[in-house]
């Protein structure tokens with residue numbers, strides 16, 4: 001039976017325990033995120049994240065997640081944790097996101113029925129290596145476990161993107177099959193409580209993504225989240 005070898009990237013976000021970081025690596029996850037956003041129940045300090053990073057397997061990216069943190073806070077994290085990618089979830093502009101000499105992902109607020117154009121996003125953040133569509137906005141925070149209306153995703157985005165917001169083992173197969181994003185990002189959907197990941201849910205999430213990747217119609221050329 002022919003299989004299309006297209007692999008959706010997976011990021012697990014909001015890890016706070018070394019055991020969860022180790023398991024993410026063993027499951028073949030591409031990246032783990034450490035949250036430095038003030039007010040998040042998953043927030044870790046730079047020193048804690050540095051210790052967590054030591055539990056990370058080789059070839060797995062560490063992503064530092066911010067929401068309107070100061071430049072000094074971002075610099076401290078970059079120095080201590082040495083992330084390979086930054087993720088900005090607030091109102092940061094391109095000049096701010098670009099000043100740390102690391103690739104960055106810009107989160108786009110899709111809450112409250114927001115609609116955005118791909119060209120508009122690329123113009124606002126020309127330095128972004130990818131965009132991440134999440135359900136925050138309209139009074140809701142990131143990491144809330146809420147979904148947004150996927151039909152609002154821009155169709156003209158010529159940049160890889162990550163799908164996020166309310167993803168979980170019971171909906172991720174259909175999400176990947178329908179949207180074919182470059183990658184997916186999950187936090188609440190693999191947790192037993194904020195910051196504490198559940199091994200069974202982590203395993204089930206990865207295996208459901210891979211099940212979707214193995215669909216015969218999952219072709220990279222058709223994927224609108226693919227690199228061009």
Ligand SMILES: O=C(O)c1ccccc1N[C@@H]1O[C@H](COP(=O)(O)O)[C@@H](O)[C@H]1O
Pocket residue numbers: 013014033035037040041042043065066067089132134141142143144145146164165166167185186187188189
């Ligand atoms: O996870 C958080 O607490 C968080 C706080 C502030 C900004 C972003 C945050 N996480 C991001 O939220 C989504 C995942 O949300 P969900 O719980 O799976 O619905 C993801 O992009 C995280 O990076």
